[in-house]
Amino acid sequence: MAQHPSWRRIDGPVSVPTMPELPEVETVRRMLEASVIGRTIERVRLSGLRLRGVPHAPGLAAALRARTITTLRRHGKYLLIDLSGGHTIVSHLGMSGRWLFFPGPGSKRLDHVHVRLEFADGSRLWFQDPRRFGMFRLVPSDKLHEDPSLALLGPDPIADPPTGRGLAARARGLSVRAKLFLLDQRRIAGIGNIYASEILHRARVHPARPAGSIRPAEWTRIARETRAVLAEAIERMGTTFSTYRTLSNEPGSYGDQLRVYDRAGEPCRRCAAPVRRIVQGQRSTFYCAACQPLRATRRRRD
DNA sequence: ATCCTATCCTGTAGGC
DNA sequence: TGCCTACAGGATAGGA
Numbered sequence: 001m002a003q004h005p006s007w008r009r010i011d012g013p014v015s016v017p018t019m020p021e022l023p024e025v026e027t028v029r030r031m032l033e034a035s036v037i038g039r040t041i042e043r044v045r046l047s048g049l050r051l052r053g054v055p056h057a058p059g060l061a062a063a064l065r066a067r068t069i070t071t072l073r074r075h076g077k078y079l080l081i082d083l084s085g086g087h088t089i090v091s092h093l094g095m096s097g098r099w100l101f102f103p104g105p106g107s108k109r110l111d112h113v114h115v116r117l118e119f120a121d122g123s124r125l126w127f128q129d130p131r132r133f134g135m136f137r138l139v140p141s142d143k144l145h146e147d148p149s150l151a152l153l154g155p156d157p158i159a160d161p162p163t164g165r166g167l168a169a170r171a172r173g174l175s176v177r178a179k180l181f182l183l184d185q186r187r188i189a190g191i192g193n194i195y196a197s198e199i200l201h202r203a204r205v206h207p208a209r210p211a212g213s214i215r216p217a218e219w220t221r222i223a224r225e226t227r228a229v230l231a232e233a234i235e236r237m238g239t240t241f242s243t244y245r246t247l248s249n250e251p252g253s254y255g256d257q258l259r260v261y262d263r264a265g266e267p268c269r270r271c272a273a274p275v276r277r278i279v280q281g282q283r284s285t286f287y288c289a290a291c292q293p294l295r296a297t298r299r300r301r302d
Numbered sequence: 303a304t305c306c307t308a309t310c311c312t313g314t315a316g317g318c
Numbered sequence: 319t320g321c322c323t324a325c326a327g328g329a330t331a332g333g334a
Contacts, residue, residue, distance in 0.1 A: 019327080052329075053310050077328075095327055096312075112312085131311040133328060149329080176304065185329080193327065282307080283327060 020093035022190030023233035025077050026158065027252065028099055032081075033072045035101045036125055040068045041083075043118035051114060051132050052094065063087060063138055064117065075156050076189025078149065088141045090149065094133025100126040153189040158234075161227050162188060164220030171211035171219070178214060179207035179285050182226075191226070194239055194261045197286045199225045201260045201270075206292040207285045208278070232257065260286040 020028075044061040067083035074080065079099075081089035091097075102108070105122030115127040115136050127136055139147050155162070170187060181187060182196040191199070200207050203221035205214060214222070233239065238252035259269045264277035268288035278285050 021328095050310085092328080094311090094329080129311095130313070131327095133311065135329090174303080180304090183328095281305085 019095065019192070019194060019239060020077060020097065021192035021195050021233075021238075022074075022077060022157070023195070023230055023236075023254065024238035024252065025074055025079055025093065025190075026234050027237045028093070029072050029074045029079055032079075032099060032101065032125075035103070035123075036069050036119075037072070038068065038070075039119040039121070039123065039125075041065055041117050042120045043116075045116040045118075047112075047114040049114060049132065051129065052092075052135050054135075056136075057138065060138055064089075075150065075159075076153050076185055077192070078153070078189075080144070082141060086141050087138050088144055090135065090137045090139050090144070090147060091127065092135035092149070094129060094131065094135065096131040097127065097129040097134030100128060102126070152186050154185060154187045156189050157191070157226055157230055162223040164216060164223040167223055168214070168216050168219040171214060174211040176211050177207060177280060178205055178209045178211055178222075179280050181211040182222075183281065188226070190230070193283050193285075194258070195229055195233065197261045198259060199229050201268075201287055201292060202229060204291050206289075206294045207280060207287050208294065260288060262286065 041064050044064045046056050046061055048056070050056075064083070067085050067087065069081060070084055071082040072079065073082065077092060079089075079091045079093075081091065083089065091099075093099075100110075100113075102124045105124075110126070110128065112130040112132075113126045113128045114132070117125045119125070127134070135149070137147075144150055167188075171181060174181070176184070178200055179196050182191045182199060183193065197207065199222060202225040203218065205218050205222060233252075233254040236252055236254040236257065239254040239258065260275050262284075263275045263286060265274050267273070268275055268291060271288065271290050273288055273290040275286055276289055278287070
């Protein structure tokens with residue numbers, strides 16, 4: 001995959017696109033990797049507000065201080081920031097979380113910043129999250145597998161690309177609907193509401209199909225489109241809606257590629273039938289009734 | 303096993 | 319122009 005220019009080291013204030021699903025978190029990971037590896041935390045300021053309804057652990061600031069960032073990893077939508085001394089920051093962007101990196105010293109007035117890390121050279125890394133659905137926790141690195149949020153996660157589809165055979169095996173006998181199957185982080189980690197609709201549209205599988213009724217050839221398409229959609233979205237630095245943009249940071253451009261998401265009533269890009277919106281699990285699903293029949297039909301080519 | 307609802311939150315868009 | 323309300327959704331707990 002071609003190295004995107006924005007993944008190089010950044011010289012201006014940096015933040016990253018949302019809405020955060022796997023491709024957006026991977027974009028964050030790559031951008032931070034280019035900026036913060038090897039930096040040592042000198043000062044820590046916390047907002048004191050709860051994230052995801054949970055207060056910061058006592059001693060969090062002290063535990064972060066004097067630690068050096070060694071590695072940035074990702075599993076699904078979780079970003080893992082390894083520190084010297086054997087601890088790892090487990091972070092999740094929730095709905096509105098953002099990481100911001102400022103290469104130089106200075107002060108900036110900004111609302112909803114919950115964690116401010118200042119490095120020895122004056123550069124700064126901030127975690128901002130207006131809606132506070134996000135997560136920022138420090139966990140012993142050797143206990144990550146016991147972490148309640150991480151322990152149950154399914155395979156990451158980038159590290160461990162799904163196959164039709166594998167998905168079909170996991171879906172055998174299940175009545176859960178296709179869209180909710182893809183959304184369930186215990187089955188596959190990283191697919192959110194936008195990409196679930198996109199994957200099923202490209203795979204031509206109706207979102208309300210019971211997972212156990214989906215045929216092997218259809219699972220093969222779902223697996224292939226999962227890999228393709230995620231790879232293309234990462235290439236384009238994710239999906240960004242118009243509200244989000246910063247000075248030196250391009251927004252993700254995958255939004256231009258969306259075929260059904262948020263396009264209710266607009267023509268399907270494949271067959272021009274109007275895109276439909278339904279609600280599954282209290283959230284919107286978008287699909288094309290013509291391209292994604294509710295009943296499996298015989299097709300010329302799969 | 304699965305479904306449903308509620309919870310946590312604020313910014314945005316729509317109606318009037 | 320401003321006020322009000324509905325809506326957006328990731329993870330998770332609890333009840334059916």
